[in-house]
Amino acid sequence: MKKIKVLDKEFVLSVSSEKIQEAVRHTATRMNKELKGKNPIFIVILNGAFIFASDLMKKLNIDCQISLLKIASYHGTSSTGTIKDLIGLDEDIKGRTVVIVEDIVDTGLTLEHIIGLLKKHSPKAIKVCTLLFKPKAYKKKIKIDYVGIEIPNDFIIGYGLDYNGYARNTEDIYVLTK
Numbered sequence: 001m002k003k004i005k006v007l008d009k010e011f012v013l014s015v016s017s018e019k020i021q022e023a024v025r026h027t028a029t030r031m032n033k034e035l036k037g038k039n040p041i042f043i044v045i046l047n048g049a050f051i052f053a054s055d056l057m058k059k060l061n062i063d064c065q066i067s068l069l070k071i072a073s074y075h076g077t078s079s080t081g082t083i084k085d086l087i088g089l090d091e092d093i094k095g096r097t098v099v100i101v102e103d104i105v106d107t108g109l110t111l112e113h114i115i116g117l118l119k120k121h122s123p124k125a126i127k128v129c130t131l132l133f134k135p136k137a138y139k140k141k142i143k144i145d146y147v148g149i150e151i152p153n154d155f156i157i158g159y160g161l162d163y164n165g166y167a168r169n170t171e172d173i174y175v176l177t178k
């Protein structure tokens with residue numbers, strides 16, 4: 001079993017690169033069919049989604065635009081950060097079909113904030129795509145249109161996901177050892 005050490009913690013292989021790429025291909029095939037003629041704009045949420053988005057976008061053969069956005073969260077004295085804004089939304093999304101591209105949806109709180117912010121710009125439709133989804137952690141009702149892989153409620157890293165900023169640069173996904 002493949003193992004890696006990141007800072008003070010040990011992780012073991014959870015989702016192989018082959019399985020990830022299969023999910024990417026499957027998602028792209030669905031998008032090519034379902035979003036054809038809709039001229040979608042993909043909103044990629046940085047930092048985590050950059051590797052997934054890069055692999056996914058190369059497999060799309062439809063007319064589309066891609067925008068990379070960062071969430072600015074302002075931490076006050078409390079430990080919970082409040083998301084205030086999306087940095088980098090240059091394109092006019094009014095009347096457009098928007099597809100949010102996320103690396104992972106956990107509780108769904110981040111997703112809810114992002115959708116709230118995007119709605120202010122009056123898009124025609126908002127769709128959601130995530131590579132990874134933790135159904136047992138999910139607390140929201142928002143429909144997730146494209147889910148790559150469902151995973152247990154454990155902490156994972158790799159393929160864009162980090163532990164304190166490290167380990168985004170692996171081809172496989174690893175889970176924290178218990």
Ligand code: IMP
Binds near residue numbers: 104107161162163
């Ligand atoms: P939320 O709970 O759905 O709002 O997820 C918030 C954010 O936490 C995600 O966008 C990720 O950046 C991060 N996150 C959630 N679960 C994991 C994980 O297992 N590993 C690394 N980051 C995670």
